[in-house]
Amino acid sequence: MPPGGKKTRKTPLPPKVKKPPDLTPHLKFKYKPKEIKTYLDRYVIKQDEAKKALAIAICDHYNHINNEQTEIEKHYIKQNVLIIGPTGVGKTYLIKTIADLIGVPFVKGDATKYTETGYVGGDVEDLVRKLVKKADGNVELAEYGIVFLDEIDKIASSTGVGNRDVAGRGVQSNLLKLLEETEVPVNTPWDLPSQLQHFMGGKSKSNKETINTRNIxxxxxxxxxGLIEIVQ
Structure with missing residues (x-):
């Protein structure tokens, strides 16, 4: 007891401030555009504008994911990327190199190989399912992957009246759903290996049955x- 016989009141310690939950345990993105550009310079010569644009787009996308716990970020509309240019200039290698750097799965597809869901041919949702395979069955990691779709200009609708454009407008419609946000089934009835694994009790790295495309x-x-001439 202190001099004077008066008791001192102990002020309770303030409760510990809880750290916001880690919404991205499978992705620790910590790069700046300049760092990604410098890394790409080690593997790809020239194409400075393409490297700068991709570096900025990648950082913008994954930094928004890291900050998604804020109310403002929850209403953020994802910005995907469109590259205009000829084939055979190394776009695929550039994007794959970035994916390897940040540790996310990467898949590439040719837009002309896909048809509307329910028709003979590939389904654009297959691209998302391929991310899971690239991630060795880790659905959570696949939900942060990168999908590169080449020859996107070739799926413009070209059908006449009364004909079904299963490789044009139908693919565009399905693709738009993926670009915004949708749930894609991990397994499909025609994916026999996955179905057999499911019925035989095979283990996977995730119990999730769907893949959310919000952060892909x-x-x-x-x-x-002719687009460049029109713009000019």
Whole structure:
């Protein structure tokens, strides 16, 4: 007891401030555009504008994911990427190199190989399912992957009246759903290996049955013949 016989009141310690939950345990993105550009310079010569643009787009996308716990970020509309240019200039290698750097799965597809869901041919949702395979069955990691779709300009609708454009407008419609946000089934009835694994009790790295596309970055490219002349 202190001099004077008066008791001192102990002020309770303030409660510990809880750290916001880590919404991205499978992705620790910590890069700046300049760092990504410098890294790409080690593997790809020239194409400075393409490297700068991709570096900025990648940082913008994944930094928004890291900050998604704020109310403002929850209403953020994802910005995907469109690259205009000829084939065979190393776009695929650039994007794959970035994916390897930040540790996310990467898949590439040719837009002309896909048809509307329910028709013979590939389904654009297959691209998302391929991310899971690239992530070795880790659905959570696949939800932060990168999808590169080439020749996107070739799926413009070209059908006449009364004909079904299963490789044009139908694909565009399905693709738009993926670009915004949707749930894609991990397994499909025609994916026999996955179905057999499911019925035989095979283990996977995730119990999730669907893949959310909100945080998947879609990068599309095409030649778009005549577009530059129109813009100029």
């Amino acid at each position: 970055l879609f990068i599309m490219s095409g030649v778009f013949d």
